[in-house]
Amino acid sequence: MTEILTLALSAVAVLVSVVAVLYSRNQTRVAAAQLQLAQQIRREGSEPCVMADIVPQRGGSGLLMFRIENVGPSLARDVQFTVSPPLQGGESEEWDQRLARVVARKIPALPPQRHIEWHFAFGPRLFENSSLPRQYTVTVTAAGPFGPMEPLTYDIDLDAIDASAIESGTIEASLAKIADHAKVLGNIPREIRSVADALRERDDT
Template sequence: MSGELIVAIVSVAIAGGALVVAILSAQSAKDQARSAKESAQAANVQASSARDQVMAAREQVAAAREQVAAAERQNELSEQTQRDRAQPYVVADVRASPHSGHLLQVVVENRGNSVARDVRVSFDPPLQRRLGPDSGTFDGLDGGITFLPPGGSLSWHLGTSFSYFAEGQAPPPPSTVTVRCHGPFGEVEPLVYDLSLADFAGQAAEADAGSLAKVEKALRDLTKTVDRWRTGR
């Protein structure tokens, strides 16, 4: 065998080995690429799962904050309700006298559960008193009321109903009533509302069943009964 042939055979062997190495290297690179791709996909899945967990945690924190805020509001509302129940509730009104339905009275009443102090009542425009010669602006409440216990009331004569609604006479204009007072927790929020004497126009003038007029009638009936018994009639 000549030396040239041996060199050729060796060259072919070397080339074949290089080819094998190249093929194996390419396969290894392909496997590495596949593995890298799979790792990247797994990392994406983990990142997505982590984002979902973060979002869920944020939602839980937000829900917890809302629950805390709702509990605080409920607690504040409960405390305010308790305070309101413990405060006085003073109203001023014009009513027909229980003893004479024709007589109108200004009545101030405490419907709350505690003593009302330094009660101030204003009428805008002022009420007008119409009691014959005793007429003019009603000023019975100008000095205020020192205190008014729960269920307590005070009244002042204002005028006879027919004197406000005489034929051809315009009815009194509505008045805005403002009531201020102090309770156990300090100054009570002012109570403001409208009052109209026109509501009494055409109202039946009747004394209630517990008025002095009823008592007087009962005494007269009793006197008549006693007189008949004495005379034998």
């Protein structure tokens, strides 16, 4: 009986040991996965992020700009863009070809928060021409502090800014408003003189 009890206790001890080993291995795998995830998050958080977009120029000029910007925290190297179909703003074929050559050129280095932009089109005229492309697919390749990054591919949809993001007030319209206000202000002294003359005539009578 004693031998049976001893064997039973030994079997239980072995089983507990096996369970402990399996649990320890599982905890090790979980810890390794968490460490790998933390390293990946830290790496991605320190890599550059270079984006290209077509945006309205500030100031209400109506111009659309092709803009490249590094919105990440570190230096981007060997930045290369491909745009499909080729950019076509409708201003002139010569300018579209020139812009395509400039955009396709590799950028050796793009510091954080640095941007480069080129004139792409006059917005109102582009949106009136239904034959011009409204969607572009952009692919960006670049290298960060840890070496080459995965290519980034996304779409630019110009319909998203049609009649919404383009400011309606142009520089010319603003200047015209200023000129109108200046005319009104220029008439103020004349009105003051008229009132003063009227008051003097009343006093004389």
